[in-house]
Amino acid sequence: MDKEDKRRYFIVGSVYLEVVTPLFQHKLEENYKGHNFGCLKDFLDEKAVVHILFHLRHRHTKCCTDSVNCTEHRSLPLNHHQWKQLYAENPGPGKQNCFCKYIAKSVKLKHLDVSLCGLILFNCCNLGKLEQEAVNILRRNKNDYLSHNTTCGIAKDEYGPLMDELQTNILQLDQTKEDELIRIHNRPLDDALFIKYVTYLLDNHEMLERFETKIELNTEMLETMVMLDDELPAKIEEFMQTQTCKQCGEKVGEQGIGKPIFTRPHQIDLKSVVCNGLSAYVSDIVMMNDGRLVICLPYQCTLQICNDDGSKEDRIHMNGNPFHVTVVNNVSVAVTMHYSKSIEIFDIDNRTKIKSILVPGMCWLRGITTINNKLVVGGDYTVQIVDYQTGEVVQRIKTECDPYKLHCTGEIIFYCDDYLNSNKKLHFYRYTDDSHHTMSFESPPISVTTLNDGSAYVLLTDGSIDHVPSDGKQYNTVTTNGLQKLKRLVLYKSNQGKLVTLGDSPECLMSSMRKHSFLNFSFLNENIVSLVR
Structure with missing residues (x-):
């Protein structure tokens, strides 16, 4: 992989983790507080919100209440771990395949990554047409250029138009972010931070694919497939410290008593x-x-x-x-x-x-x-x-x-x-x-x-x-x-x-x-x- 391709991925990833994520979180908080919800849990427990998110995770089901508003989606953008992060099954009455069977967990805004936060913003919040379009484009580009990009590089001819589109849509949501975008754009590649950001940006199955091509997989790595999203990055970093790269035959990193860190x-x-x-x-x-x-x-x-x-x-x-x-x-x-x-x-x-x-x-x-x-x-x-x-x-x-x-x-x-x-x-x-x-x-x-x-x-x-x-x-x-x-x-x-x-x-x-x-x-x-x- 070309070093400049890697740096371009690092810049785009930095934009998403340092600008888009807190911006989405702020917009979501602004929206639910504007509708007099005291906290995120109260908002997620609102019936219309539970119902919308339920059908973004579950297909071929009709709810026992409010069946008129049940929606059949061709794809299920809310994955299993995201749903488990937001909701727990209510042990009380209710059908198993109905939204009324679930109650919100006490999740904090800071624990919502850019994908999940953007999904809730787009589907459950009252955004203006231009704001909704901006959120959708930012979510789409994250998936297209980061989440499934196992090469962890972005080509030069893609980079310019992508950054222009990111800037346009970020400023549509918050005009004060221009200086922050300029500062990130001029940032040199930081290899340690690059590795850390990759663990947060790649989807779980994509991360496993990347390691399978560059690292000797073992049982410990396979166990990360069943971990929650907030546990995965730390586990990946721990795993990387003890594994050997197939291409160079050297340790990826070492850590511990008497080991340099x-x-x-x-x-x-x-x-x-x-x-x-x-x-x-x-x-x-x-x-x-x-x-x-x-x-x-x-x-x-x-x-x-x-x-x-x-x-x-x-x-x-x-x-x-x-x-x-x-x-x-x-x-x-x-x-x-x-x-x-x-x-x-x-x-x-x-x-x-x-x-x-x-x-x-x-x-x-x-x-x-x-x-x-x-x-x-x-x-x-x-x-x-x-x-x-x-x-x-x-x-x-x-x-x-x-x-x-x-x-x-x-x-x-x-x-x-x-x-x-x-x-x-x-x-x-x-x-x-x-x-x-x-x-x-x-x-x-x-x-x-x-x-x-x-x-x-x-x-x-x-x-x-x-x-x-x-x-x-x-x-x-x-x-x-x-x-x-x-x-x-x-x-x-x-x-x-x-x-x-x-x-x-x-x-x-x-x-x-x-x-x-x-x-x-x-x-x-x-x-x-x-x-x-």
């Missing part, structure tokens, strides 16, 4: 982005879902936005000093401000402030993160959970110390003690059972990030990194081949397959700032070489 594809000297000297102090940095970086420059009163190659994109000038930042959604971030008890939420695409949230008892210095679509901030011996939509503090959690360097994953909140106290413990709170736990290390922890498997990397003040399994019972010091001494592990971005790190660049720093500034920025790509656990 990260490599640094490139490093960015942030001097080119944030300038030099005292004002170049970087207090925090996050990566958006599309790979852009948002950097806090408190001494410049600025949020700097740049691309992952270090090229500047834009900046947001602020009335105050931004100190910590976290991602809220695809286009917005939440920021704590120097000596302020307010959280500021900004739209980085439009470069505008959306709102300010006053949080009494919050300490701006202790960090900000998210859990269950809520913001998490620290206070005096307290972690506070904030609903950023209403501004309400929905929960206050007492902690064993002043919580610094907050980080959340799943249902767990990690935090360290103030580094001035030289406490060698990492604290974590389990949201599900309201329990507190600690782990002790050889030196004080100063930063933590977690991977998809629930395990964590912990950076210590002596510059070493320990890997903590998901059960939290032990840890192993990891090898960091080729990496300079790190000052911070910023985050692991699962959709990008990258670990973001920050380190010193002494040659460009004033000596008085060397202790605090983090001006070398690195991406570590997943599943190749370098960071070993």
Whole structure:
């Protein structure tokens, strides 16, 4: 396969996963809320919706109620796993082959992929004629160019007209997406992200066909045929780590104790982005879902936005000093401000402030993160959970110390003690059972990030990194081949397959700032070489 064909597939796939999917999800939410449904489950339980979707899955059946509106479709676009994702059989009365026998599951919007979300939008929502046509074209092109494309490449002569058609129909649904499309169009090929995206874009049987031609199939792979859609990508990635390519005879990838899992594809000297000297102090940095970086420059009163190659994109000038930042959604971030008890939420695409949230008892210095679509901030011996939509503090959690360097994953909140106290413990709170736990290390922890498997990397003040399994019972010091001494592990971005790190660049720093500034920025790509656990 030609590398440019592969890159073109990667660009189109990025458009669907990073633009079309959240756009469809937003349109669906907008539609059902506009009809006074409180949540997706209520909408899916509405009789007309159940009836429509039932006949998109079942043929040759007449329902016991509302038989007049039963529809016989020549094809069944709603597959078995999609139907099982949305509905469960009601154990109560009702015919087996009737829509009245089924009730909606408590499925969340974020769990609906672009195909399923588009199917519901097209068939069950009141869209205008042009919007409905746009949704239909986007669904059709996803099937034609991605879902059944086992070569994972798109030819040059197809690419131009396809991208034009995608842009026209995406902008028909949302005019604000043009800049995002331009940014993706200029994106270089990322092999690790390409592999990850392929697992989400190919239909299940197409994925099996692809592996059958390139990988030695075994029983474990065959078992994925019966897995639910939301389980398949993770299983495929796990399988790929242990299999051999027929064409080259080499391992596709290796992972585990003593096996390399990260490599640094490139490093960015942030001097080119944030300038030099005292004002170049970087207090925090996050990566958006599309790979852009948002950097806090408190001494410049600025949020700097740049691309992952270090090229500047834009900046947001602020009335105050931004100190910590976290991602809220695809286009917005939440920021704590120097000596302020307010959280500021900004739209980085439009470069505008959306709102300010006053949080009494919050300490701006202790960090900000998210859990269950809520913001998490620290206070005096307290972690506070904030609903950023209403501004309400929905929960206050007492902690064993002043919580610094907050980080959340799943249902767990990690935090360290103030580094001035030289406490060698990492604290974590389990949201599900309201329990507190600690782990002790050889030196004080100063930063933590977690991977998809629930395990964590912990950076210590002596510059070493320990890997903590998901059960939290032990840890192993990891090898960091080729990496300079790190000052911070910023985050692991699962959709990008990258670990973001920050380190010193002494040659460009004033000596008085060397202790605090983090001006070398690195991406570590997943599943190749370098960071070993």
